[in-house]
Amino acid sequence: MDTLVQQVINGLVLGSLYALIALGYTMVYGVLNLINFAHGDVLMIGALSALSAIGVLQGAWPGLPGWTLLLLGMTAAIPVCIALSLVIERVAYRPLRNAPRLAPLITAIGVSILIETMAMLIWGRNYLTFPRLLPDAPIHLGNATISVTKVVVIVLAALIMGALLWLVQSTRLGRAMRATAENPRVASLMGVNPDSVIATTFAIGAGLAAVAGVMMEATYQVAHFYMGFIPGLKAFTAAVLGGIGNIAGAMVGGIVLGLIEALGAGYIGQLTNGIFGSNYQDVFAFIVLCTVLILRPSGLLGERVADRA
Amino acid sequence: MHKSLALWTALAATMILTGCKPGGADQGPVILIGSAAPLTGEIAHLGKDNENGVRMAVDDINAAGGVKLGDKTYHLKMVGEDDKADPREGTLAAQKLVDEGVLAVVGHLNSSTSIPASRIYADANVVQISPSSTNPKYTEQGFRTTYRVLANDNQQGAVLANFAASEMKVKRVAIVDDRTQYGQGLADVFERDVKEKGVNVIDREFTTNKATDFNAILTKIRSMKPDLVMFGGMDSVAAPMAKQMKELGMKSQLLAGDGSCDPGFITIAGDASGVLTCSMAGRAIEKMAKGEDFAKRYKAKFGTVVQLYSPYSYDAVYVIVEALKRAGRPDRQALVDAMPKTNFEGVTGHIEFDEKGDLKNGEISVYDIKDSKLNLVASFH
Numbered sequence: 001m002d003t004l005v006q007q008v009i010n011g012l013v014l015g016s017l018y019a020l021i022a023l024g025y026t027m028v029y030g031v032l033n034l035i036n037f038a039h040g041d042v043l044m045i046g047a048l049s050a051l052s053a054i055g056v057l058q059g060a061w062p063g064l065p066g067w068t069l070l071l072l073g074m075t076a077a078i079p080v081c082i083a084l085s086l087v088i089e090r091v092a093y094r095p096l097r098n099a100p101r102l103a104p105l106i107t108a109i110g111v112s113i114l115i116e117t118m119a120m121l122i123w124g125r126n127y128l129t130f131p132r133l134l135p136d137a138p139i140h141l142g143n144a145t146i147s148v149t150k151v152v153v154i155v156l157a158a159l160i161m162g163a164l165l166w167l168v169q170s171t172r173l174g175r176a177m178r179a180t181a182e183n184p185r186v187a188s189l190m191g192v193n194p195d196s197v198i199a200t201t202f203a204i205g206a207g208l209a210a211v212a213g214v215m216m217e218a219t220y221q222v223a224h225f226y227m228g229f230i231p232g233l234k235a236f237t238a239a240v241l242g243g244i245g246n247i248a249g250a251m252v253g254g255i256v257l258g259l260i261e262a263l264g265a266g267y268i269g270q271l272t273n274g275i276f277g278s279n280y281q282d283v284f285a286f287i288v289l290c291t292v293l294i295l296r297p298s299g300l301l302g303e304r305v306a307d308r309a
Numbered sequence: 310m311h312k313s314l315a316l317w318t319a320l321a322a323t324m325i326l327t328g329c330k331p332g333g334a335d336q337g338p339v340i341l342i343g344s345a346a347p348l349t350g351e352i353a354h355l356g357k358d359n360e361n362g363v364r365m366a367v368d369d370i371n372a373a374g375g376v377k378l379g380d381k382t383y384h385l386k387m388v389g390e391d392d393k394a395d396p397r398e399g400t401l402a403a404q405k406l407v408d409e410g411v412l413a414v415v416g417h418l419n420s421s422t423s424i425p426a427s428r429i430y431a432d433a434n435v436v437q438i439s440p441s442s443t444n445p446k447y448t449e450q451g452f453r454t455t456y457r458v459l460a461n462d463n464q465q466g467a468v469l470a471n472f473a474a475s476e477m478k479v480k481r482v483a484i485v486d487d488r489t490q491y492g493q494g495l496a497d498v499f500e501r502d503v504k505e506k507g508v509n510v511i512d513r514e515f516t517t518n519k520a521t522d523f524n525a526i527l528t529k530i531r532s533m534k535p536d537l538v539m540f541g542g543m544d545s546v547a548a549p550m551a552k553q554m555k556e557l558g559m560k561s562q563l564l565a566g567d568g569s570c571d572p573g574f575i576t577i578a579g580d581a582s583g584v585l586t587c588s589m590a591g592r593a594i595e596k597m598a599k600g601e602d603f604a605k606r607y608k609a610k611f612g613t614v615v616q617l618y619s620p621y622s623y624d625a626v627y628v629i630v631e632a633l634k635r636a637g638r639p640d641r642q643a644l645v646d647a648m649p650k651t652n653f654e655g656v657t658g659h660i661e662f663d664e665k666g667d668l669k670n671g672e673i674s675v676y677d678i679k680d681s682k683l684n685l686v687a688s689f690h
Contacts, residue, residue: 125349279516
């Protein structure tokens, strides 16, 4: 049982990252019925931009404390990601607003490959190390250890998700987003500009991805032009698990997926008496996803998709 | 009508332009040498290193006057393909190289791409020399075209097991592999050999070659308190694993094979790299007679340090050229027939092949990390 606490902590860290990324997928799907495959790569660009910015800051002001560098790095990454996301939306997705569903999907994959290759050309093929900004001495809670970085990830993700929920439920913008998600044409009759709401949705999703990217590279301390691919895939799974289009669903789906992966990897061997090992970790996660979707096809908290009648 | 005519003209022009290959001045007859390595993906830094070794050899040979066969002097040209370290892409890259008319191929990097690709090369009678694949199955398929210029995992796993039992004197070891042919193969050989030496293998865990989060499996391993964690796989996985071992407060050492034994590991793992002991399937570059000179020239030419296998891909090109000289003509079958008689002193040492295509008397070097640099600890024949 002493490993259970540790595995839960691992799962929460992983889950918080997945949740932040999943929110981007789910919000875009809610308003556009489009799975933005390039989202994982927006995360990667945010992470690499933050890395470059921190490198420049460290060179110019060597005495800056780690916390400040991390915050400044995030502040640098967020506008880059938002700008990139808005450009993608304007150039790749807006012209295909009324095209058959397949066209924007393939475009999204194309944009993803384009961004990955651009990043490879700009930042090189090698793995880049993220400097150690937060103290890394393990803090012991009984038999489990946690580091400052992991605590920051969990707390920051929780704060951001809380802020997003407040934004969507209690502000005018949030109401406009929900209206556009429900029925864009009727929303426009009510005085909402769907184009600007959609652009705002992309921007918020991109901002979240930037934060997630910086926290990911702070946790694992590597950055690479390919780093967005797998997290993007897993976050999309998390969004579907929680109910695609549903913001609370993405948060729940992300945390649940993170916990399943951590607990699964840790306990599959014991549960199956050694027949299945930890290499079935992803299989375990996908079996849970399939079971949930079979029993409850709209995901854990239900789908919210635009009514495009 | 005008709009679509303009569009079609533009489209046609683009297609014609992309089809054009940049041609240089006519330099006489050319011999094509293929290079297949992962230029994108997680181990792109190692793949580019392989390709750079081939490029340097081709440039050196051309600068020295090319290859004289009979009464003609041939110019070497490298044809590089990206196999993305993926078995399916590897077979596509292999087919492309064969179709382009290469005489021989230096590649691929990992065993899981070399082995499927070897069938394509064997069917086309194209000599394939791998500078880095260590899985024994590569040369056990019975093809006359498969060669490697480094030791294989039967030797490497045995050396690692021996080192762990006798030098590191560990009693409890946990084994993790990345489920690729290389990682799994090496871990299996290690497990078998280390059990024979009386060491207790307390756990066997698995991951993938794309994973970056090992907190779950490391937590499980930590609860069993091993002296040593042995990992079969590449540096892109081993380095984050070392870091997470440190973060979880694990006291175990990390033992790994040649895939993790490069400066890239130290760069990524940072101050967690001190926990590593690793092996290389060849002679240490410090012990290579021309090693230092090679490393200097490599750095001057490409701007980065030697990562791992570039001296081997460099030697592979020379082995091909020597065999071509014996063959007397630029013909695939003649080259296949001339390869077994290879007897060459390269940068990496003496190169001779046994009847399967394995390197004779391959050496295994064991390193640990001191002052953030690879430090040679022992060499085994």
